[in-house]
Amino acid sequence: MVTDEFSDLRIKAVKMFIESGIKITDEEVEKIIVNDFELGDIAKEGAQILEWLNTDRVGVRLIALFPFQTLPEHFHRATVNEQGKEETIRVVSGTLYVYVPGEETITNGFIPEGQDNYYTARHEVMMKPSNQLTLKPGTLHWFQAGKDGAVIYTFTSQARDKNNIFTNPRTTKGCINDLE
Secondary structure, three states, X not given: OOOHHHHHHHHHHHHHHHHOOOOOOHHHHHHOXXXXXXXXXXXXXXXXXXXXXXXXXXXXEEEEEOOOOEEEEEEEOOOOOOOXXXXXXXXXXXXXXXXXXOOOOOOOOOOOOOOHHHOOOOEEEEEOOOOEEEEOOOOOEEEEEEEEEEEEXXXXXXXXXXXXEEOOOOOOOOOHHHHO
């Protein structure tokens, strides 16, 4: 779905990339996906994603999250033919809170209002620029930007978005490939 709102958000994401020191081409600007994950409130739950590379073996994405914007909880499932996607997150700018299973330690971020049932991983990992974290296949996780937003890279193996499983059942097309 392309709307004026989504076009404005794409421009805002480009500004964040540039302010982070990342140069992108005009062609790449047009490839930025503004994704509300079919949840209807992009400011609360969504992401702006530029897919730079997606082969059978590796994927590289650049993601802008606006202040307090949340990329919904999901995991990367294994299949009969694939072991699942491993994902490394590296922060370029801003603060990113990553939530994974473990002791509940949410102190800086928050679960989007009315969405408690869909955010069950509640162990908070605070990440700043140059911090990185690798998530093994099958690890339940979600991200939330801090007050200044966040720009992050994700590096993945077996980047097949059809194997991303979101906790919220309304998110049936939460993947880049499904939106194209």
